[in-house]
Amino acid sequence: MNSLIVETKNLGFSYGKSGKDIQGMDLRVPQGSIYGFLGPNGSGKSTTIRLILGLLKKHEGEVAMFGAPMESRTRLTNLSKVGTLIENPSLYGHLSALENLRIAAKYRGKITEERIFEVLEIVKLAHVGSKKVKAFSLGMKQRLGLAIALLSNPELLILDEPTNGLDPKGIIEMRTLIKELNTKYGTTVFVSSHLLSEIEKTCSHVGIIRDGKMLYQDTVTALKNAKGDQLQVALEVDKFIDALAVLETQGVKLVENEDGMLLVEIGCKSDIATLIDGLRTKDVAVYQVVIKNSLEDLFLTLTEN
Template sequence: MDEFILRTNKLTKKYTNDFALEKVNISIKKGEIYGFIGKNGAGKSTMLRLITGLAFPTSGSIELFGNDNRNELINAQKRMGAIIENPALFPNMSAYENLEVHRLQKGIPGSVCIQETLELVGLSNTGKKKAKNFSLGMKQRLGLAIALLSDPEFLILDEPTNGLDPMGIVELRELIKKLNREKGLTVLISSHILSELHLLATSFGIIHKGKLLEELTAKELDEKCRQHLRIKVDDPIMGATVLEQNLSTTDFEVMQDGTLKLYKYLDDVRNVSRALTNHGLVIEHLSQNGDSLESYFSKLVGGHKE
């Protein structure tokens, strides 16, 4: 049975007459890297603030680690680490001093964890350099170190790649994968950059104007975006036989409605059409389908009726 780290039920946040979130249901299983995708202003940060207890919902409920009682939620939130919007740093302190303050605030015994965490995020050699003199990317790393300091079970990151150069983005991605793989850390990452999350996340939630449009796994997203020929013939079983025997391919699927999705011969539609018609099949539909990840997101968001 799947263990859920987070579930929300009709979670809603309303400001005067405007909904920042409206009846949002998301589910995150233990061990997942969940990519929370939406344009700026879609409601991502509001959702993360509600989950971490920095704001309170207008209605609906949040369940963390199987707990939805108010007091239980407060204890469950201690098992999380988070960066919401910009990391809260002490500008006149070094990286080490920043972590020491947060260690004391969180009641973490011993200071060994500080150097270990700084090494983990690549800030072990910053010495006495003050945080106000850090680059934006270094500040993001320090924020991540603060989130990881208590060795959380659930990590929440709000636009963590902001300010990072391409190499920094790659390093952060590999670090998150390592934490997920070696420590079993469950991660929720919000971003408006679908292409980057696709390299990292194992499941996705797509939000637009406060409403969750879709939840899907990485495999399902790949399937939706994979280029293919969509074929509709009067005899799907015979059509499948022709693809397998005459075109020598098994890289196709027969959908429930009888449509054939062929992932080969994308540049040789004429040969596919000829093979089908030579066996007496009537072609009712034949087209190339599939999107890039960005165009799929744009189509989903753009086609959503308010």
């Protein structure tokens, strides 16, 4: 995963004369990765996607896809290798899933009937291929939109808020599909989302932006380690005084008493078991253990003003 499937250098863009909506954006999406693109509402995620796809004309900087500059002479070739799902797909509700796919296939050209049935299998909709789309759940519609994006067997899949509005079952289904497309078919996936827990569970790489600027870009693992070697853990216990005595004995640092829970710092995950064993030895019941160094915690730390 050394080569970059998407790369921007010093990318800049503004909708108006005052200020810049995208400033000096250096985006690097490794081939074969699942790249999570995170940022608060209005941070420039959708604008960046439009610039990458050439739907907006950049004001400065460079955009490259598949190692080739995104220019008028290369744009169609580059986009032929890309599938996109931008929020809720536009579908014909009075038609079946198969009929929707056949219409989309005509626009793309050179899409076989075999490929249409194949993408239905991939998104787990083969059993409802003849069903009218108006009877689909939102999750099923999202998966059909994903099937349309997969018709041309793209090397890069760009998903803008693919789980927006989905219920927990639909979110899990979409997460599973994204992982399967990456591991089974080798598709590079670029996911813009505000659901941080899903990015943490799904993505290998992450880019975090605010006000059109890249704040952090690396692997998800590196981001979690960016706060240093200390791991913050919140503990819910029944005997605070006895628990504090155990913390002092074990040399564990108490950060604060947070919402009725003890927030402590330890060296690594294996120290959690040692700490819990020590608490139990002193008859301190542990009701809950929460690791606080999640992607969500780190995201909020990076993006807070």
